Amino acid sequence: MSEWLENHLPKVVLAPSFIAVLIFVYGFIGWTAWVSLTRSKLLPKYEIKGFIQYERLFDSPRWDTAINNLYIFGALFIVIAMVLGLLLAILLDQKIRVEGAIRTIYLYPMALSMIVTGTAWKWILNPGLGIEAMVQGWGFPNFEFDWLVNPDYAIYTIVLAAIWQSSGFVMALFLAGLRSVDGEIIKAAQVDGIPTWRIYTAIIIPSMAPIFLSAFIVLAHLAIKSFDLVIALTGGGPGYATDMPATYMYAMAFSRGDIGQAASSAMIMMLVVFAIVVPYLYSELRAKND
Amino acid sequence: MTDLSMPQTRTQSAMGKIALRWLLYVLLGLFALYYLMPLFVMLTTSLKSLEEIRTGSLMSLPREVSLDAWKTAWSGACTGIQCEGLRPYFWNSVLIAVPAVAISTLLGALNGYVVAQWRFKGANIIFSLMLFGCFIPFQVVLLPMARLLGIMGIAGTIPGLIFVHVIYGLGFTTLFFRNYYVTIPAELTKAARVDGAGFLRIFWSIFLPLSLPIIVVTVIWQFTQIWNDFLFGVSFSQAGTQPVTVALNNIVNSTTGVKEYNVDMAAAIIAGLPTLLVYVVAGKYFIRGLTAGSVKG
Secondary structure (H helix, E strand, O other): OHHHHHHHHHHHHHHHHHHHHHHHHHHHHHHHHHHOOOOOOOOOOOOOOOOHHHHHHHHOHHHHHHHHHHHHHHHHHHHHHHHHHHHHHHHHOOOOOOHHHHHHHHHHHHHOOHHHHHHHHHHHHOOOOOHHHHHHHOOOOOOOOOHHHOOOOHHHHHHHHHHHHHHHHHHHHHHHHHHOOOHHHHHHHHHOOOOHHHHHHHHHHHHOHHHHHHHHHHHHHHHHHOOHHHHHHOOOOOOOOOOOHHHHHHHHHHHOOOHHHHHHHHHHHHHHHHHHHHHHHHHHHHHHHO | OHHHHHHHHHHHHHHHHHHHHHHHHHHHHHHHHHHHHHHHHHHHHHHOOHHHHHHOOOOOOOOOOOOHHHHHHHHOOOEOOEOOOOHHHHHHHHHHHHHHHHHHHHHHHHHHHHHHHOOOOOHHHHHHHHHHOOOOOOHHHHHHHHHHHHHHOOOEOHHHHHHHHHHHHHHHHHHHHHHHHOOOOHHHHHHHHHOOOOHHHHHHHHHHHHOHHHHHHHHHHHHHHHHHOOHHHHHHEOOOOOOHHHHHHHHHHOOOOOOOHHHHHHHHHHHHHHHHHHHHHHHHHHHHHHHHHHOOO
């Protein structure tokens, strides 16, 4: 008995966690997928009715707004955070004397909760007393900056706050990448008299392709899941102008009592995440096993 | 001719270099101001009176420093009908985070040790399946989890939230320890087995003492994740068991009475302080966790 236990102990130790993941990740995904095919409203029903929830979802103007917002937010957030992160990393990589301190300052927002970030930016961007009032006070009485309460522009305030929160992290990724580029090649290029900007565009940046990919995956993942920041900054408003898939799902699940819609929107979110993450993880795991 | 022009171009390029250097530092400084500005605004706003907020400018320093807003935020601000400030919710977050971090880190260490050092048939598939679990959008498990917590009788309780955080933290903690333990040569385990040490003995006497750096990384990562969580907190808590992030959001969006921006800002700083402190004290490990979560291998 004790010998059997000793031989199988590794499996016995791993089993509870593995079973937990099987149930609470894969089993639950299955449950949500199942319910997304039913007519569940306030309570789940288990009788499959086809893709009716998905049809309702794609007919819903609110979901349409949420998806559009995800496109706008995702594209701007990913591109600007990557460009800014790369720029900061390159600037910091010039043998700066106080690099440690500056890095700490650039990265600290990442330690904060999105709710804290949202609360801070909500105050800064509020038209009555925030930036708008401040610039007007400087002697520009016609200055207008009401994005937070303007349905056409509110989504950009979320981009602004999200970039503030995450660009330092992208910088850290790129900085690690810059430091791992082979110094000999750079030295050889310098000896040949190649200008610095050419060394960056022709040698260093292309060699960091895997880091661009990692940064993209992480940022895309953050964008699709963004929920806290929207809630704290705009609450999805004005109206539902800044709704995103995650806030739509939450509203359906916990305030509208429409479980079928909640399940189908959650499934779409998961499919989008998997479309991005699965090829990446697959190639990572394969590369490691080779 | 060339002899004459040489020193001149040299001084010119040296001057250019100094100018570039200055430009570089100015740029870095401006970006530093950009990142610091919200923190500065939060801090100064929290120290002003409401009167001064209404009449003064966003960026100005407080004329009179007052800690009243901090007191209200901590013990008097209203989150809906209750007006007890952030304090009870702050402790809720502590009560959730401490056990959840401890349990998920311990399980992650054991799992990582098995996956990295005791490879049995299928161990890789198990690890891959656990890893995928890290990447799901949690929306996809919210509905069934809400029902399960209800069936288990821990819906809206702190043990319920601890349970949820342990379950969905397992993938990452296992990944962290696994990636750390693969770098330890398998010969070490083999030699210890030849000497008669068993599975747990090897873990306890050899691996655990080597693990301090990865324990620090994992604990910081898990603590930051759980402290900053909002989605699980808002979905699975009820009045009285909410974590601090949910309470902060309720205070800010509370519609009763006058809008007290200084209290909102003080509350936001209080809610952010623990993770900020961890970052300032152990930033190196914090960054290592962040990058380990995104660049695997």
